[in-house]
Amino acid sequence: MMDDRAVSSAVSYVLIIALAFTLTTGLVLGTESLVENQRQDTARQQLEVVGQQLASTVMNVDRFNETEAVPETAAITRQFPQRAAGSQYQVGVLVDDRDAGRYTLYLDAVDSNTNVTVPVRTADSDLRPVRVNGGTLRVTYVDATDEVVIEHA
């Protein structure tokens, strides 16, 4: 009786393939979206951690300069990850109010379009506006310009 229906095996085959394709596409798209969202969240969290640790390092180097005499050497090297959730990222310094020592660290994950800002304050020296790739960073006090500088190590 089933074979008597007016549907050819070719049509049945096409329908099943179409259904499989639709289901597969939906699943892939849904999974990709889920993974992408999770990846962005993870990248954001990782950048926040890196930003906060970098901010505390900058403030510590600034405190190195609070002695009466100028420090001859004052540098901290931090080994941050090269990538945040699989994405390269950059670290930038924005000047909010130089006189008040208020700056913003700007961390931007290139691939995942995620960025994070972390405020940082200095008491004794300026923070030089720079833009460097993430990874191992060295935070140095430069006596000649009375600045704290973030550079790639």
Add this chain to the structure above:
Amino acid sequence: MAGVAFGESREIERGQLLLAGAFVLAVALIGLTVVLTSSSYTGTLASQESEVVRGSDAITVRDSVDTDLTRHFRYVFENYAPSNRRAQFKSVLFPIGNETNTHYASRGRMVNVTEPPSGGMFIEGTRFKQVEPFQKFTQPAGGGTGGTDYWYPAENVELRNATIVVNNILGGNQPEEAFNMSLDTPAAAGGNWSFVVYEDFSRPSGEELIIRSRSPTDTVRTCYRDEVSSSSSKKATIHLHNGTVNGDDCDALTPIDPGRHKYTLNFTRGEKVFGKYWMIVDKPPTEGSPTLNSKFAAGTRSTAEPVLFGARVRYRYHSGTVAYETNIDIAHREIS
């Protein structure tokens, strides 16, 4: 045959569906693995930071060394004659540096406290004082360093242990007419402080001594002392570095931190007040123009004697992530 062929085709299609599902599952699992690994790494990254890695350990050790040596400097300053202070301080520096080095070496850090390589370990200073209890605060000796009612005891100095004992006030019951001491900074940083000492007879409690200060931002603060009068039996002892009058906090003086910057010390209308004073500055008696000696040590009412103002040591801290070398000035403004 057709039925059999159709059945085989459905088996193949079912196999394709399973394959597609497995593919999707694999992609999802790989993605989730990446995400979970990164997420886990974030936690690791957040927790792997320590005081040593962050650099705050270098500051903690520096402050600890500073505190230890300051305590010792204070002890030496208060218990040894001026001629023995340097040797006593140096005799302790080496063991402290050695023990600090050994202690932190076992923890993977190189911490060293030594004499500065270029010498200049001690900061020479002067304690100048007016010792006669009923002298005006005009210039004790030497040539004029200002106008008739204005002179400066020292210029471009850091100040410590500034104590003024007021035994009498001659008129001047308005701040504009009273004795004024100002700390003028030659540099842009710091800002100028000044304070006046005068009496007001119109206060509810009668005669009161008033101290009014002006901050670098022109904030005026005032404190009153009704237990003090112009009679010599009720004198006022003003400790500028402690911010107290007769041992009690004075709001007008508390914010003044004279050890923080270089100042020129000015006395204005010194003829309005009787008493004595003593202060320590970070220049030897032979420095200044005119010298501190020529201002204070030429008569009997005052002296300018050399003292050990402070000491400078070399501090080095090296760990796997931190490189920090600086000089620490010991007993800077701490001795009271």
